[in-house]
Amino acid sequence: MRLEVSDVRVERGGRRVLDGLSFVLAPGNALIVTGPNGAGKSTLLRALAGLLPLAAGRIAIVGADHALPCREVAHYVGHADANKASLTANENLAFWAASLASQQGGRSALQPAEALASSGLQRLADLPVSVLSAGQRRRVALARLLVASRPIWLLDEPMTALDAASQTRLGDQMRRHLDQGGIIVAATHGTLDLSDARHLELRH
């Protein structure tokens, strides 16, 4: 199963933000997207997630038994956390587990409790998200990656607001995902120490 992006163009507010962009990612590949503010990193990730329409080109999952839209096999973690402040971390994850659970099986996913534990949040599991600090919330959002197993991870500045421990933890999880044949596209300003990851530098 491969992710093929062939000369994609995306326009926002009438301006071409991305143009003639192409790449192919095979299982185990990671693509790290860098570039100055406004280069189009978030735009690319949203387009991959099917949240922005393509002005030209195509994004396809090749080799899946029946053609799938990328968005249905991808996890998207953007700037926003997608968690309800009044629900507990556990409840939020349980909901996403249920609603993102995919028909065509795939690798077995973690239980919400396990996912929180492996993000060092076990004791925070039953607190409403509203009382958590910025980084704690971010970690709950990232735990979503573990409760529903999807081959493609689309991460927009995943390390933001994470403390040192959480950053290393996330790094390990990403590497494990790649080893299991997953695909990662991550936008970052810092560095993600993923061995043999490919780099895409966007410019204005």
Place this chain on the structure above:
Amino acid sequence: MRLEVSDVRVERGGRRVLDGLSFVLAPGNALIVTGPNGAGKSTLLRALAGLLPLAAGRIAIVGADHALPCREVAHYVGHADANKASLTANENLAFWAASLASQQGGRSALQPAEALASSGLQRLADLPVSVLSAGQRRRVALARLLVASRPIWLLDEPMTALDAASQTRLGDQMRRHLDQGGIIVAATHGTLDLSDARHLELRH
């Protein structure tokens, strides 16, 4: 003029987040606050900015001709950008310049246009903030530091979402501020290369 913090205690939601915290910062001093998520970095900065009440202790500006509350001589740049999406970067800065302008003179501040230029945003000056990318917005927020000159800067994770160029630019601005006898208190998870900055590590 010195910033004196003597065993401060801050409670949030009835819980002691900070307790018995004391330090003194003289002109040219920088304090870098680190610690795990939820340690109380943002809380400390908000307390310094006078946005949270102290349960105990005091925060004082010593040596000013007449005693001032810290908040009136400090710039606070938090997680939120404090800019109106429907106004242009220029209009936003012009407003803050007018409303933060201090009576007791102080060093002369930059014009909004100059401030934007020195943040590399001259081309975006007249776009509504709503169409700017995450980092571009952040830079507009940080430009506020330059349009009204205040001796104390309180920065909550200032490097978030900034690209490499902007990070170095902000670093230079912070150093210049210190050289001119300013005081900086910054919370960060990364590293701020400020020569001889003092470090405060918060724990739960």
Place this chain on the structure above:
Amino acid sequence: MGGALAAQFRRELKIARRSGGGASTGAVFFLVLAAIFPFAVGPDLNLLARIGPAILWIAVLLSTLLGLDRLFQADYEDGSLDVMLTGEMPLELIVLVKCAAHWLTTALPLVFVAPLFGLALAQDGAALVRVTLSLLVGTPALTLIGAIGAAATVSLRRGGLLIAVLVLPLTIPVLIFGVSAAGAGLADPVRFAAPFAILCALSLAALAGAPFAVAAALRYGGE
């Protein structure tokens, strides 16, 4: 599939119940609004009795529509909507479930509170029954039509009023038939049956059509 929808439904109810959900606000708003009218029109019981059904229906209309602003906006702002769009569940179904939960938590209580207040507006027993029935079958149409407005304004941070402006004109038919079904005075049941039937038809039509309009509006809003 079913599991996902059930989870969605439970989630909506939880959020409404939790502190901060403020599900009861709509009911209180209804009471306050209905109570305000006599201060404006005066304490003349005959007059109040005459315009009572109108007052009740307008109060319900407003508290239903004005309560819709967070229906999708909350999910849009915290990014939940993006993630839902990446799910396999068709957005139309998600919308339907959300509307159902919203109706259950905000509109249904009104149906029960309205007759109580009808007493203060000097409505007799028969009139009360009619008001209740007309509201019961009419409010789903209000919620569903209102949802379209809520979806169209999802990316705007100034929801409530704008939604009402967009949707109120569309709900005039519901209002007309609702009031005339509830309208006290007309004794014979025939006069009740006709508008009541039309009211049901309106609700069913909304049920069939609205989800698609809502889903479309949300997809474009997400870009």
Place this chain on the structure above:
Amino acid sequence: MGGALAAQFRRELKIARRSGGGASTGAVFFLVLAAIFPFAVGPDLNLLARIGPAILWIAVLLSTLLGLDRLFQADYEDGSLDVMLTGEMPLELIVLVKCAAHWLTTALPLVFVAPLFGLALAQDGAALVRVTLSLLVGTPALTLIGAIGAAATVSLRRGGLLIAVLVLPLTIPVLIFGVSAAGAGLADPVRFAAPFAILCALSLAALAGAPFAVAAALRYGGE
């Protein structure tokens, strides 16, 4: 000092004018609301003439209060409020300026639209003048009292409805005297003078008291 306040005032007006400011929404809401009443109470002109002032006042009341949700919330959410609190300007003054700008952009238009619509409600000339005058001196009280509710709920996303719930009972005096000042039918000017004077008094009292309550609520909300 003066400069800062002026800047604040200009900013509020700019935001209101810009797309998304939605200053006109309130006026449109007023029109739609006043327009649906006849559909509800029926086309009986005498009845409409009798409750006309009541309808106009209720419509104004609702569109004023429901338009207040973003008054402070926007500044709270995007962090502007925090930064304003670090300024030297007393928050009370900032509040006053914001309320003034808000009244100018949302309430004042209603004062001019209302009489136009009064014609549709079969109000005669004298009545129209009275409605306009009563609204002119009454709306400031509504905006200012409403601002207290807006400040108390500043930390809530789902503001609108709750503000109305909190504030409507408190605005009943304004409504009562407003309607009876506007009240058509009572011919002699004496019957107009008394409620009108009280209305002015209410607005002045609100002007004197509200800013402090608002500022307090905002300070506490910011914690």
Place this chain on the structure above:
Amino acid sequence: MPNIANPTIFLSLVRRVLPWVTALTVALLLVGVYLIFFIAPPDYQQGESVKIMYLHVPAAWLSLFIYIVMSAAALGTLVWRHPLADAAQKAAAPLGAAFTFVCLATGSLWGKPMWGTWWVWDARLTSVLVLFLIYLALIALWEAIEEPGRAARAAAIMTLVGAVNLPIIKFSVDWWNTLHQPASVFRVGGPAIAASMLLPLLVMALAATLLFLTLHMMAIRNEILRRRLRRLTILAAEQSDAPAYAAAEPAR
């Protein structure tokens, strides 16, 4: 004297006082009921239905009394930032709403035989209705704001603003009612109350006040405990979060 404002001391106080107050309340209620049904004469024109008054009037008085209590608590919240005041405020709102509702319900039950209608927009009735709505609004505010401290401060301000407004509302409602021709020939407050009616009335009033105090104390206690629980869970959670960090922390 011990600082009663301190929640812990308050809790122990409640533990000691509550049983006695409860017993006294029950006793008074029994006495009241006895007086009502065996001593108090039926009214010659209102018949037995006059007995509703013994429930109605105390409820009416308490509906105001409770708002005063709540306003006092609100001052405590804003001026002294007592957590106890927060709890007292929050606990008072539903009780006030309940007593006001009893006044409304009994009143209109009474009104049916007296006036032949459940409700008239009489000045006093109407101002009670407004008071009821204000209580409901405050309850809505309480449950809308999640963080307890913040909710307390917001509610306190709205409560005090309401306290300032209530006289104005009463005045304007009276004005409104006299402006239009009287809504009904009957006015609230039927016959002059005979002494044989006054005693049971006063007993019932006292009983109702004690009932409120009992319920209020219980509610405050529960609120304090609820807050403690919330605080402790969060606290525990963070203590457990910290070591996980310290372990992986790079040596500086």
